[in-house]
Amino acid sequence: MATRTVTVGSASGLHARPAALFVAAAGAAPVPVTIRTGEKRAVPANSMLSVLSLGAKQGTEVVLEADGEGAEAALDGLAELLARDLDAEEPADA
Amino acid sequence: MPDSAEPAPLHGIGVSPGVAGGPVLRVAGVPALPAPAPVTDPAAEAGRAVAALREVVAELHRRAGRSGEKTLVDVLRAQAMMAEDPLLLEAVREKVLAGSDGPHAIDAAFATHRAAFEAAGGYLAERVADLDDLRDRAVAVCLGRPMPGVPSPGHRYVLTAWDLAPADTVDLDPEQVVALVTESGGPTSHTAILARALGLPAVVACPGARDLADGTTVLVDGATGLVRVDVDPVEVTAAETADREHRTAVAAISGPGRTSDGRPVALLANIGSARDLAAADGAEGVGLFRTELLFLDRSREPELAEQAEAYREVFAALAGRRVVIRTLDAGADKPLPFLHQADEPNPALGVRGLRLVRQRPELLRTQLAAIARAAEQTGAEVWVMAPMVATRAEAAEFADAVHAAGLPKAGVMVEVPAAALRAGQLLEVVDFLSIGTNDLSQYTFAADRQSGLLAELLDPWQPALLRLIAEVGTAGRAAGKPVGVCGEAAADPLLAPVLVGLGMTSLSMSGRALGPVRAALAARSSADCARLARLALDADDAQRARKAVA
Numbered sequence: 001m002a003t004r005t006v007t008v009g010s011a012s013g014l015h016a017r018p019a020a021l022f023v024a025a026a027g028a029a030p031v032p033v034t035i036r037t038g039e040k041r042a043v044p045a046n047s048m049l050s051v052l053s054l055g056a057k058q059g060t061e062v063v064l065e066a067d068g069e070g071a072e073a074a075l076d077g078l079a080e081l082l083a084r085d086l087d088a089e090e091p092a093d094a
Numbered sequence: 095m096p097d098s099a100e101p102a103p104l105h106g107i108g109v110s111p112g113v114a115g116g117p118v119l120r121v122a123g124v125p126a127l128p129a130p131a132p133v134t135d136p137a138a139e140a141g142r143a144v145a146a147l148r149e150v151v152a153e154l155h156r157r158a159g160r161s162g163e164k165t166l167v168d169v170l171r172a173q174a175m176m177a178e179d180p181l182l183l184e185a186v187r188e189k190v191l192a193g194s195d196g197p198h199a200i201d202a203a204f205a206t207h208r209a210a211f212e213a214a215g216g217y218l219a220e221r222v223a224d225l226d227d228l229r230d231r232a233v234a235v236c237l238g239r240p241m242p243g244v245p246s247p248g249h250r251y252v253l254t255a256w257d258l259a260p261a262d263t264v265d266l267d268p269e270q271v272v273a274l275v276t277e278s279g280g281p282t283s284h285t286a287i288l289a290r291a292l293g294l295p296a297v298v299a300c301p302g303a304r305d306l307a308d309g310t311t312v313l314v315d316g317a318t319g320l321v322r323v324d325v326d327p328v329e330v331t332a333a334e335t336a337d338r339e340h341r342t343a344v345a346a347i348s349g350p351g352r353t354s355d356g357r358p359v360a361l362l363a364n365i366g367s368a369r370d371l372a373a374a375d376g377a378e379g380v381g382l383f384r385t386e387l388l389f390l391d392r393s394r395e396p397e398l399a400e401q402a403e404a405y406r407e408v409f410a411a412l413a414g415r416r417v418v419i420r421t422l423d424a425g426a427d428k429p430l431p432f433l434h435q436a437d438e439p440n441p442a443l444g445v446r447g448l449r450l451v452r453q454r455p456e457l458l459r460t461q462l463a464a465i466a467r468a469a470e471q472t473g474a475e476v477w478v479m480a481p482m483v484a485t486r487a488e489a490a491e492f493a494d495a496v497h498a499a500g501l502p503k504a505g506v507m508v509e510v511p512a513a514a515l516r517a518g519q520l521l522e523v524v525d526f527l528s529i530g531t532n533d534l535s536q537y538t539f540a541a542d543r544q545s546g547l548l549a550e551l552l553d554p555w556q557p558a559l560l561r562l563i564a565e566v567g568t569a570g571r572a573a574g575k576p577v578g579v580c581g582e583a584a585a586d587p588l589l590a591p592v593l594v595g596l597g598m599t600s601l602s603m604s605g606r607a608l609g610p611v612r613a614a615l616a617a618r619s620s621a622d623c624a625r626l627a628r629l630a631l632d633a634d635d636a637q638r639a640r641k642a643v644a
Contacts, residue, residue: 011393020172048175049207
């Protein structure tokens with residue numbers, strides 16, 4: 001079982017645009033990935049409704065888990081995405 | 095003239111001028127969930143329910159494709175991801191296989207997540223409305239009914255509704271919708287603002303609008319508020335043509351705003367960023383440059399350099415012309431994340447606009463420095479004004495800060511009755527005043543701008559509001575300083591001569607309204623304007639004021 005513990009980097013938390021980007025990336029992973037906060041039940045990372053329900057904010061620690069071929073690489077990519085401030089990368093409203 | 099068979103017309107408040115007609119279509123309502131039905135073929139029923147959700151997803155992507163606005167596209171895509179959530183689809187399938195019919199399975203599957211969102215509170219609780227919208231759409235498709243919202247029939251039609259929600263505006267295809275008629279709403283409602291932005295004739299607060307059967311041909315006059323019912327389509331075409339010709343004639347009048355006897359009235363545009371400049375082409379300058387856009391959705395305050403660049407872009411495009419830039423108008427009513435303001439019980443009456451200086455003086459200092467730096471590099475005539483000023487002391491303090499930043503012209507908005515009543519004292523310490531009629535209405539009548547039920551109180555023709563505008567006009571004349579209106583009221587061609595008669599020296603509005611207002615002023619002398627102002631001030635109520643002037 002591959003595991004990564006990441007701190008959510010996006011200013012608005014794992015909501016809205018950052019959540020959509022993460023869920024889309026998880027859906028494209030070659031293996032099923034789960035995500036959880038603390039000791040709460042892990043939920044499928046490709047489920048937008050479940051990921052939103054985590055209510056993870058900037059600074060919240062989340063745990064990603066996956067099994068199977070490609071799990072390590074998939075988690076590396078997702079962990080890197082979560083750690084970034086995806087809100088700050090939004091093009092400034094000119 | 096209408097023939098004898100034509101039913102009585104409907105009357106409402108005209109909020110966006112123009113004449114257009116066509117068959118009526120209503121904004122489709124939310125379908126009621128019928129009694130549970132027995133399912134004979136669960137596999138087929140499950141397929142139907144899942145297909146309904148997929149159709150909702152497809153519709154959301156179609157809407158995203160139509161919208162050019164990036165934030166909106168992001169929101170719609172996020173909603174599509176909720177509707178195609180694999181857990182949701184699986185739950186729907188399971189519930190149908192356990193004996194439920196499609197619509198009830200969809201309802202039950204959403205209910206689980208709805209409860210979780212509600213329990214989480216905060217941001218997620220606000221997303222409950224999104225879930226309900228997705229559920230209603232899927233249930234409607236499953237029942238073979240149109241999705242709730244603005245129809246898209248593929249032909250031109252007149253849209254009727256109780257009132258339009260911000261979300262409806264995404265669905266609204268201006269190629270198909272030729273006019274808007276709403277039962278509720280007011281001159282500052284979302285419907286009115288949207289209609290003016292799109293240049294669609296619109297009538298709001300129009301009793302009976304919702305009762306018009308789909309397909310009834312109506313003719314809408316967005317200036318007078320008259321909606322004729324069961325009109326011959328030939329007559330509709332003739333009326334639309336006549337209106338177009340009139341507009342072309344109006345557009346042909348150009349140049350600076352003036353009355354027929356040559357009294358100048360500066361016609362200015364309201365903008366929110368450099369993107370709005372194209373629509374402001376016919377304006378003599380900008381009477382209201384809102385700076386909030388730069389601060390929205392930001393977790394940190396934009397830095398001086400970034401602000402200066404955004405302002406410079408606007409100033410440079412307006413070299414040689416006047417630009418009135420308004421300092422940040424945020425606060426408890428328009429919260430910004432980086433302000434970290436506590437919730438207030440009455441946000442409209444709380445720490446907003448210039449009052450933020452009490453808590454965050456550096457915000458204003460940085461913004462003024464950015465404006466000064468941007469102004470230096472361009473040839474625009476930059477004036478700076480503050481929102482939500484109530485007293486002479488606040489105005490004086492602001493003017494000092496503006497001058498200290500090296501900017502020559504400082505003014506304040508008149509949005510609070512206290513400021514209107516003391517306009518003379520304010521003009522002792524500032525160079526100009528600009529009336530924000532929307533907020534001045536709200537505070538004069540103690541009526542929430544967002545409340546459709548109170549629309550009649552927020553009518554800019556209310557004699558009490560005109561009285562306060564007159565106070566400002568009189569003070570401006572006495573001081574020999576410019577005073578103007580930059581609220582929605584300035585865009586009403588019928589009201590413009592009244593405002594000039596009350597002493598306004600400038601009118602600032604959305605770019606589209608400039609032509610009709612310019613034409614309305616060109617048709618009146620200063621003496622006419624003064625007489626019309628008197629008639630409106632003396633009227634018993636807003637309706638009569640409008641009638642007395644028309």
